[in-house]
Amino acid sequence: MVDTRRVVAVTLGLIGAGAIFGALAGGIALSISLLITENDTSGSGLVIGAFLGAPLGAIAAPTAAWLLLRRVPLGRVFAGSVAGTVLGGVVGWVLPLAGDQVGNGLFGAVAGFAFATVWMWSRTLVRAAPPE
Numbered sequence: 105m106v107d108t109r110r111v112v113a114v115t116l117g118l119i120g121a122g123a124i125f126g127a128l129a130g131g132i133a134l135s136i137s138l139l140i141t142e143n144d145t146s147g148s149g150l151v152i153g154a155f156l157g158a159p160l161g162a163i164a165a166p167t168a169a170w171l172l173l174r175r176v177p178l179g180r181v182f183a184g185s186v187a188g189t190v191l192g193g194v195v196g197w198v199l200p201l202a203g204d205q206v207g208n209g210l211f212g213a214v215a216g217f218a219f220a221t222v223w224m225w226s227r228t229l230v231r232a233a234p235p236e
Contacts, residue, residue: 119162120162122161122166123158123159125161126160126164126165126189127153127155127161128154128186129157129186129190130155130156130158130160132150133190133194133209133213134149134152135147135149135150136190140197156210160213160214164217168181168185168221172221172225173221184220184224185217188217188218189214190213190216192215193209193212194209196208
């Protein structure tokens with residue numbers, strides 16, 4: 105039987121952790137991107153990136169965790185998703201694609217998160233498969 109209070113508590117925890125790690129990933133990604141393209145060391149990328157990353161992480165973390173990553177340890181979920189988000193955000197910002205640089209960076213960050221999530225999910229499927 106599903107305990108609704110437990111599901112709500114876990115979801116709220118995932119929202120909070122997602123906001124924190126989303127802010128971390130956004131701040132790191134934008135800071136690295138600005139350092140590469142603008143030689144900006146002011147630290148403004150940390151604040152702006154965190155401001156954009158927190159709400160995205162608050163939405164993406166519980167969604168990915170409940171839908172795909174239920175069997176992946178939480179430490180690996182957040183480490184892998186932060187790494188994918190940072191890498192994707194930097195690549196999206198630095199590579200000249202269509203549109204503006206901010207949109208490219210956000211698209212790259214979301215794509216990096218999605219790629220990391222699917223990769224962790226697929227690795228879990230491989231481990232969970234019974235031996236033949």
